[in-house]
Amino acid sequence: xxxxxxxxxxxxxxxxxxxxxxxxxxxxxxxxxxxxxxxxxxxxxxxxxxxxxxxxxxxxxxxxxxxxxxxxxxxxxxxxxxxxxxxxxxxxxxxxxxxxxxxxxxxxxxxxxxxxxxxxxxxxxxxxxxxxxxxxxxxxxxxxxxxxxxxxxxxxxxxxxxxxxxxxxxxxxxxxxxxxxxxxxxxxxxxxxxxxxxxxxxxxxxxxxxxxxxxxxxxxxxxxxxxxxxx
Amino acid sequence: xxxxxxxxxxxxxxxxxxxxxxxxxxxxxxxxxxxxxxxxxxxxxxxxxxxxxxxxxxxxxxxxxxxxxxxxxxxxxxxxxxxxxxxxxxxxxxxxxxxxxxxxxxxxxxxxxxxxxxxxxxxxxxxxxxxxxxxxxxxxxxxxxxxxxxxxxxxxxxxxxxxxxxxxxxxxxxxxxxxxxxxxxxxxxxxxxxxxxxxxxxxxxxxxxxxxxxxxxxxxxxxxxxxxxxxxxxxxxxxxxxxxxxxxxxxxxxxxxxxxxxxxxxxxxxxxxxxxxxxxxxxxxxxxxxxxxxxxxxxxxxxxxxxxxxxxxxxxxxxxxxxxxxxxxxxxxxxxxxxxxxxxxxxxxxxxxxxxxxxxxxxxxxxxxxxxxxxxxxxxxxxxxxxxxxxxxxxxxxxxxxxxxxxxxxxxx
Numbered sequence: 001x002x003x004x005x006x007x008x009x010x011x012x013x014x015x016x017x018x019x020x021x022x023x024x025x026x027x028x029x030x031x032x033x034x035x036x037x038x039x040x041x042x043x044x045x046x047x048x049x050x051x052x053x054x055x056x057x058x059x060x061x062x063x064x065x066x067x068x069x070x071x072x073x074x075x076x077x078x079x080x081x082x083x084x085x086x087x088x089x090x091x092x093x094x095x096x097x098x099x100x101x102x103x104x105x106x107x108x109x110x111x112x113x114x115x116x117x118x119x120x121x122x123x124x125x126x127x128x129x130x131x132x133x134x135x136x137x138x139x140x141x142x143x144x145x146x147x148x149x150x151x152x153x154x155x156x157x158x159x160x161x162x163x164x165x166x167x168x169x170x171x172x173x174x175x176x177x178x179x180x181x182x183x184x185x186x187x188x189x190x191x192x193x194x195x196x197x198x199x200x201x202x203x204x205x206x207x208x209x210x211x212x213x214x215x216x217x218x219x220x221x222x223x224x225x226x227x228x229x230x231x
Numbered sequence: 232x233x234x235x236x237x238x239x240x241x242x243x244x245x246x247x248x249x250x251x252x253x254x255x256x257x258x259x260x261x262x263x264x265x266x267x268x269x270x271x272x273x274x275x276x277x278x279x280x281x282x283x284x285x286x287x288x289x290x291x292x293x294x295x296x297x298x299x300x301x302x303x304x305x306x307x308x309x310x311x312x313x314x315x316x317x318x319x320x321x322x323x324x325x326x327x328x329x330x331x332x333x334x335x336x337x338x339x340x341x342x343x344x345x346x347x348x349x350x351x352x353x354x355x356x357x358x359x360x361x362x363x364x365x366x367x368x369x370x371x372x373x374x375x376x377x378x379x380x381x382x383x384x385x386x387x388x389x390x391x392x393x394x395x396x397x398x399x400x401x402x403x404x405x406x407x408x409x410x411x412x413x414x415x416x417x418x419x420x421x422x423x424x425x426x427x428x429x430x431x432x433x434x435x436x437x438x439x440x441x442x443x444x445x446x447x448x449x450x451x452x453x454x455x456x457x458x459x460x461x462x463x464x465x466x467x468x469x470x471x472x473x474x475x476x477x478x479x480x481x482x483x484x485x486x487x488x489x490x491x492x493x494x495x496x497x498x499x500x501x502x503x504x505x506x507x508x509x510x511x512x513x514x515x516x517x518x519x520x521x522x523x524x525x526x527x528x529x530x531x532x533x534x535x536x537x538x539x540x541x542x543x544x545x546x547x548x549x550x551x552x553x554x555x556x557x558x559x560x561x562x563x564x565x566x567x568x569x570x571x572x573x574x575x576x577x578x579x580x581x582x583x584x585x586x587x588x589x590x591x592x593x594x595x596x597x598x599x600x601x602x603x604x605x606x607x608x609x610x611x612x613x614x615x616x617x618x619x620x621x622x623x624x625x626x627x628x629x630x631x632x633x634x635x636x637x638x639x640x641x642x643x644x
Binding site: 058059082083086093099110113119162 | 556562
């Protein structure tokens with residue numbers, strides 16, 4: 001077996017809250033191999049958002065280790081983490097998180113701006129990414145001029161454009177109707193199937209989770225089950 | 232992110248939020264507008280005073296012997312004023328003595344002046360400048376005759392009641408007619424007009440052509456001064472060295488005529504062009520000292536407003552900051568974005584302020600006789616100030632933005 005793209009050991013995260021400490025994660029051990037498509041499930045308060053923030057390098061653990069693509073990132077500084085997010089992680093959020101004043105094209109270009117790419121190459125790659133999610137004809141539209149499904153497709157293009165190690169999708173269909181949800185799930189599946197893209201998806205909907213090959217369930221800040229779907 | 236892209240981004244922001252941007256750049260705008268307008272006007276006045284005013288009023292290599300200084304820079308104490316008042320008058324005899332003491336290439340003239348009303352037929356003028364003079368005055372002032380002639384030494388010695396008038400006086404009394412040979416009543420006494428002087432123009436908006444000049448021996452002497460007293464004796468040399476030499480000789484002569492002992496101060500004054508120039512230098516110094524304060528205050532107030540607006544912008548755009556951070560923006564990227572935005576705002580204000588300041592100076596030039604002087608160095612100062620105000624007031628908001636926790640910022644509604 002090759003080196004895991006994600007490996008966490010005894011990962012914990014405590015939050016101080018009004019004099020008390022909330023233990024959101026209480027020792028999570030998780031390994032995800034390249035090309036896997038994993039859903040992380042759990043009821044609200046189970047710690048799945050916290051785990052997602054840690055995996056996404058938006059937050060650092062209270063204790064434990066986290067290796068992303070072979071590098072330990074659990075002790076990195078803010079700016080080092082920013083670099084890791086830029087190079088290794090593509091986010092797809094529930095609320096899309098597009099910049100409202102920027103065109104679809106500019107939104108997709110943004111991670112490449114922070115990667116320091118020249119304008120021409122940025123544009124070329126962003127156009128390609130938008131094309132791959134079927135939005136080649138909507139590049140100059142602002143998010144407000146796009147439907148929910150189209151917005152999420154822009155977000156997927158933005159996540160793809162840096163060719164990250166993992167795509168991290170946080171309730172990617174939470175704000176979409178069921179038809180559009182299916183459409184988005186199809187795009188993710190396609191990415192997984194044709195490009196071998198590693199996808200980690202956080203969701204509380206079993207319907208959505210069933211698209212993944214592996215489902216990890218959290219309960220009270222710990223992994224309660226980790227099942228591979230029968231092929 | 233490269234700087235020019237950040238600037239483009241910031242300009243887009245200014246376009247998107249016009250009203251807010253207006254408030255944030257108004258401080259730099261007003262400050263820099265003041266700076267440029269005042270500097271342009273002061274520069275213009277500088278040039279004017281040095282090239283025009285001093286020469287027109289005094290003439291080059293010329294000094295005036297008088298009882299009190301005509302131009303005095305700085306405050307004058309009561310005691311000083313009383314001391315000047317106790318000084319002896321300057322007399323016609325002093326003129327004859329100076330004339331006799333200086334070689335003939337020096338021009339020496341009496342000039343005594345007052346304001347008086349002129350009347351021709353039923354036409355009354357408002358007050359005009361009347362003076363009693365001796366013949367060299369025309370050459371000292373470089374007055375050229377436009378019509379008729381100047382009065383002669385004979386007319387002076389015979390105390391003839393003749394006048395040479397300025398262009399404005401000629402035009403207002405004798406519209407379309409030849410004034411030469413006509414009679415004009417000044418302070419109730421009739422004078423015959425013998426000539427009209429070429430147009431002199433104006434200084435600070437005051438016409439230099441509203442005058443009537445008569446021999447100092449004529450009836451005019453009663454209008455201008457007590458018997459035998461004169462306002463001043465003007466001496467013109469042909470070179471600066473000659474002028475210095477004449478000043479030394481006249482000072483010695485006046486001291487001996489006033490029986491001053493070596494330890495006594497002069498009880499008369501020698502006015503030169505330098506007095507006017509140093510008087511002006513003091514005024515413009517005051518302006519240049521007050522200017523930084525004026526400009527500084529509006530820049531500080533503007534900077535505080537800008538800082539406030541940037542803090543608001545950071546709060547409003549918390550989510551945008553979270554998004555940018557999640558996509559890989561480092562602290563310094565976010566910091567730079569907001570710093571560039573603040574600097575772009577205030578520099579835009581400064582550039583508009585420069586334009587407005589120049590227009591303001593141009594307006595002053597159009598409605599007043601003051602010329603304007605454009606000072607490229609100060610325009611650069613204006614731009615630099617704009618950038619500085621933006622950076623200084625942007626640092627705190629930008630560092631707040633840069634330090635935001637991405638998790639918290641992304642959750643922000």
